[in-house]
Amino acid sequence: MTGPPGERPGGPVYVVAGYGPEDEVDLREYLRVVAARWRYIAGFIVVCTLLAVGVALLLPRVYRATAVLAPVHDENTGDLGGVMGQLGGLASLAGLQSATSDPTQERIAILTSRAFTTDLVRENDLMPVLFADRWDPARGAWKESGDDAPTPWDAYRKLDDLRQVSLDNKTGLVTLSIDWTDPEVAARWVRLHVDGVNRRVQADAVREAERSVAYLMGQVEKTSNVELRETLFDLVEAQTKKAMLARVRDDYAFRVIDPPVAPDRPDRPRRRVIVALALVGSTLVAVFAALVLEYLGRPPRPAPRPPAGPEAPAP
Numbered sequence: 001m002t003g004p005p006g007e008r009p010g011g012p013v014y015v016v017a018g019y020g021p022e023d024e025v026d027l028r029e030y031l032r033v034v035a036a037r038w039r040y041i042a043g044f045i046v047v048c049t050l051l052a053v054g055v056a057l058l059l060p061r062v063y064r065a066t067a068v069l070a071p072v073h074d075e076n077t078g079d080l081g082g083v084m085g086q087l088g089g090l091a092s093l094a095g096l097q098s099a100t101s102d103p104t105q106e107r108i109a110i111l112t113s114r115a116f117t118t119d120l121v122r123e124n125d126l127m128p129v130l131f132a133d134r135w136d137p138a139r140g141a142w143k144e145s146g147d148d149a150p151t152p153w154d155a156y157r158k159l160d161d162l163r164q165v166s167l168d169n170k171t172g173l174v175t176l177s178i179d180w181t182d183p184e185v186a187a188r189w190v191r192l193h194v195d196g197v198n199r200r201v202q203a204d205a206v207r208e209a210e211r212s213v214a215y216l217m218g219q220v221e222k223t224s225n226v227e228l229r230e231t232l233f234d235l236v237e238a239q240t241k242k243a244m245l246a247r248v249r250d251d252y253a254f255r256v257i258d259p260p261v262a263p264d265r266p267d268r269p270r271r272r273v274i275v276a277l278a279l280v281g282s283t284l285v286a287v288f289a290a291l292v293l294e295y296l297g298r299p300p301r302p303a304p305r306p307p308a309g310p311e312a313p314a315p
Contacts, residue, residue, distance in 0.1 A: 033294045034287055041286040045279065052278030056271035062179050064267035065186035067194060068258035069174040071104040072251055074205075074242070107253045108165055108174060111197045117159055118152040120196050129185065130158050163193075174254065183262035190260035201253035202246050209243035 034041065110116050121127060128135040131150045134143050142149040164177040176193060180186035216236045220229055246252055 030291065033291055037290040037294070041283075041290055044286040044289075045282045048282035048285075049275065049279050052275050053271075056269055056274040059269040060181050061266035062181060062268050063183040063186050063263045063265075064177050064179050065183065065190045065260045065263060066175060066177040066258070067190045067256060067260040069176060069194065069254035070257050071102075071107065071172060071174065072249075072253060072255050073103075104167065104172065104174065107197060107201060108167060110200060110253075111176070111193060112160065112163065112165055114153075114156050116196065116200060117156045120192060121152065121155045121159065123196075124192055126159075126189075127155055130155055173257065176260075179267065183264070187260040187262045194254060194256060194260075198251055198253045202249070205246040205252065206243050209239045209246065212239045213243070 121130070127150060128137070131142075131154070134150060135141075136143050162179050164175075164179075166175045167173075168175070176190055178186050178189045178193070180189065213236050216232050216239070220232045220236070223229060223232070
């Protein structure tokens, strides 16, 4: 809503009610408020920064141990393609599969699975280490009893939070990392994961090959067809070779490219970043609070008077 035009050299000027030059942003006024309350602002910044320094110093150091792994592909499965094509459905009954898919995702799934993790924790007695604050080493028992004691599910969830597994789609390499407060323990746990998944996949391959050989030998005894018997013997030979190679090869699932070592520096907390963020954040909050308090402490501004218009002509 605008008032009537006032007379000013250069033409009429329209004045908007409720708005004037005094409502414009004045940077000098802001600086004056900050300068007037600098003690409070500086005190708030110092207190917040000291608190951040204390928190950064009290936070436990967490180290990250990492291993770079290369998936190992079974070279023997490539020889089975032609033979399996001749057998058709019989190969599926024997548990034979062609190597058309990459087993990397399956091995990563085993590495992060609940069954593998709980077996790893149980075989290496990791429960007292994972829950050291709830373990009584003098008695060799948990401080809590019954349902309050940690369970294998608790161990799986905690170790899964500490573990990171990533696959580089370009190179095909797998990175396995574990965070822990002790660098030596973190590196040892990475090695336990790699050795454990290699043993698990190796045992599964041997068991599958032996089961296939047993089934194929049974089919050999049932058939008198010479050509089919030769094909079955070729499969038996391939599965026997697969089982033999699986037994002698330790790195069956993953080959270690970069072995895990105890890190010499913690991964977190990043104390400098914490202190820097506290300094910047407290400065912004303090300045904003000073401006708000200054605004709230000012008396209300009187409503602007409308400009006087031209006198109405006498009747």
